[in-house]
Amino acid sequence: MFATLASGFEMFLTPLAVGLTFMGILIGMLVGALPGLGPLMGIVLLLPFAIGMPPLAGMGFLIAIFVGGSCGGSVSAILLRIPGTPLAAATLLDGYPMAKKGRAADAIGIALAASALGGIAGGVVLIMASPTLARFASSFGPPEYTMLAITGLFTISLISEGTLVKGLMACAFGLLLSTVGTDEFSTGFRFTFDNPNLMNGFHIVAVVVGLFAVSEMAFQVMGSDLLSSPTIQKVQPGLGSFVRVLRHWPNLLRSSGIGVFFGSLPGAGGDISSFSAYGVAKAFSGSHENYGTGEEGGVVATEAANNATVGGALVPTLALGIPGxxxxxxxxxxxxxxxxxxxxxxxxQEPGFVGGIFLVYMLSNVFLLVAGIIAAPLFIRVLSIPKAYLIPAILILCCIGTFALQASVFDLLVMFAFGLVGMLFRLTGYPLSPVVLGLILGPILESNLRRSLLISREGYWIFLDRPVASALVVLNVLILTGLLVSSLRRMKKARGGKRALNP
Amino acid sequence: MTKRQMEWVALAFFAALVMLVFQQIATSMVEQGIASGGAYDNAASYPRAIAIFLGGLIGIQAILLFMKSRSLDAPVRTEGRGRAIALLLVFGGYLMGLNWLGYHLSTAPMALTVMLICGARPGLRLVLVALGMAFGLAFIFEKILSVVLPGGTFGLNIPW
Incomplete structure (x- = not known):
């Protein structure tokens, strides 16, 4: 663990890597604060920029956007009662009442400090747990990876918004998209329609920018508040918030633990962890605390949890190659x-890069506190920019970013087509996240499945012959059965409720 | 259009996708000789399995749609729909014309039109905002990141 960290220093200690990490935090906080954007959109929009940089500097930039974006939503939640991202939805429960009592600066300062400390707690777990998990997983072969990929796909499909069937359909759509291009085994062409642009499949950035960013802009333009510029009180949080958060240390530790736990589970994101942490903090609160009316503890719990989730989410991503x-x-x-x-x-093979990722993640959380406190007035100003100006700027960024990948106008058309698909999915309640997971995990799933069958003498029985793979098969069956039963129960309950209303 | 009709459109999209998979397996993949054999040679087995899985889910979703309450017969949200369609038309047109007009000629007018669609008042200020947006971002990408943006048939690229 320490050797990995030490080898990371060399790659990490460059002005470019440190500078981009700082810039990533600022951009992350900006996209987090603006309602409708968020860390995912920030990563998607700036991915083309990051991949043109040296590896660790580029990854530091993206990880910092993830960290900053997970906290930025709290600014608009506290000041406007509009969470910038779903991650900050629980923060407004106590953050907004604090602002109404004239304590907006305290609430934002506490949110920043709790996020930074929760993130650092998540980082400690990341540094300790991921090498151990990677060591354990080093004995994994294709059957285990096949089952792990299926677990990842199932959980994200089942937990994301919308119904169980729609989640699975979106996931299958992503899996099918990943098959477009040249097959790595037979070198045959699949779904390319003799178009040379499709020989390597769809570029993931073009697909994701279209699905998330273009469709989001089309949805934003349907709103009625495109020219409104909300009046926001000027606040300047101070470092004293750090001490205030430390006074809530049991809550901070507990909520960070909850965040890391949910982060490491595929599919369970920061919104689930922050609401869970809030519920637990409320249950553990003393009689003098009145959650929901502007308690500091409420902000500490939700913000520590949603940033600790980032560290947790990176554990399976780095150690297993299975994103959460x-x-x-x-x-x-x-x-x-x-x-x-x-x-x-x-x-x-790349301990320096892994160690560098750990360091970049930890530094991001330190920068979060510093940059957050210094630049909070700037984020607050950005909140007052009308959407009418932001929408075209984001569309131009989508275009340049996607074009810059391969200097291909075809990628721009792919982006636009997936923007239309994203619109259809949003209008009909199909979740978008499983599509991305399917697209990324698809090649891992297919190559490991086919490799498993190649090394197997008994076909699909190989998945039951090996202990870890068979345990994962059982887990997958249990997850699916459990969720099928619960959705059937929910349907029955909903119908019972309707009958009671209309006898 | 009602929510139910919209749901059927989504199902038709997925069904078309499944049919496309089977059509490609039966034609292009068979011609290439990659639609049969063992795990190594058979590139069609995996997409076929996913298409079958997706087909099953389409069936379940169709049944659920038939069973669902009348709340789905409410019309889908219509306010602002005209703006969204206009935005997509302008943006789609911009992308189509990018190869011909180039980035520098087409981006500022696109940004200006989008702002007008959003209800911004026309005027010099708006034109300046659109120009600032288009050329500011171009400067960052062309000068700092050395990205060559589409020059169009006129080969317009700014030597910053």
Missing amino acids: DASSAMLLGAMLILGFVPGPLMFV
Whole structure:
């Protein structure tokens, strides 16, 4: 563990890597604060910029956007009662009442400090747990990776918004998209329609920018508040918030633990962890604390949890190459583009890069507090920019970013087509995250499945012959059965409720 | 259009996708000789399995749609729909014309039109904002990141 960290210093200690990490925090906080954007959108929009940089500087930039974006939503939640991202939805429960009581600066300062400390706690777990997990996974072969990929796909499909069937359909769509291009085994062409642009499949950035960013802009333009510029009180948080947060240390530790736990589970994101941490903090609160009316503890719990989730999410992403959510899937995609294949082998072959990622993550959280406090007035100003100006700027960024990948106008048309698909999915309640997971995990799933069958003498029985693979098969069956039963129960309950209303 | 009709459109999209997979397996992949054999040679087995899985889910979703309550017969959100369609038309047109007009000629007018669609008042200030946006981002990408943006048929690229 320490050797990995030490070898990371050399790659990490460059002005470019440190500078881009700082810039990533600022950009992350900006996209987090603006309602409708968020860390995923920030990573997607700036991925083309990052992959043009040296590997660790580029990854530091993206990880910092993930960290900053996970905290930035709290600014608009506290000041406007509009969470910039779903991650900050629980923060407004106590953050907004604090602002109404004239304590907006305290609330933002506490959110920043709790996020930074929660993130550092997540980083400690990341540094300690991921090499151990990678060592354990080094004995994994294709059957285990096949089952792990299926576990990742199942959980993200089942936990994301929308119904179980729609989640699975979106996931299958992503898996099918990943088959477009040249087959790595037979070198045959699949779904290329003799178009040379499709020989390597769809570029993931073009697909994701279209699905998330273009469709989001089309949805934003349907809103009625395109020219409004909310009046926001001027606040300047101070370093004293750090001491205030430390006074809540049991809550901070507990909430960080909850965040790391949910982060490491595929599919369970920061929004689930922050609401869970809030619920637990409320249950543990003393009689003098009145959660929901502007308690500091409420802000500490939710913000510590949602930033600790980032560290947790990076554990399976780095150690197994199985991302926990759409944002870490994009980070995994970036590592693949930069020539690093996350998984146990990366810990052996590229310890410097892994150590550098750990350091970049820890530094991001330190920068979060510093940059957050210095630049808070700037984020608050950005909140007052009307959407009418932001929408075209984001569309131009989508275009330049996607074009810069391969200097290809075809990628821009792919982006636009997936923007239309994204619109259809949003209008009909199909979740978008499983598509990204399917697209990224698809090649891992297919190559490991086919390799498993190649080394097997008994066909599919290989998945039951090996202990870890068979345990994962059982886990997958249990997850699917459990969720099928719960959704059937939910349907029955909903119908019962309707009958009671209309006898 | 009602929510139910919209749901059927989504199902038709998925169904078309499944049919496309089988059509490609039966034609292009068979011609290439990659639609049969063992795990190494058979490049069609995996997409076929996913298409079958997706087909099954489409069936389940169709049944659920038939069973669902009348709340789905409410019309889908219509306010602002005209703006969204206009935005997509302008943006789509911009992308189509990018190869011909180039980035520097087409981006500022696109940004200006999008702002007008959003309801911004036309005027010199808006034109300046659009120009600032288009050329500011171009400067960052062309000068700092050495990205060559599409010059179009006129080969317009700014030597910053």
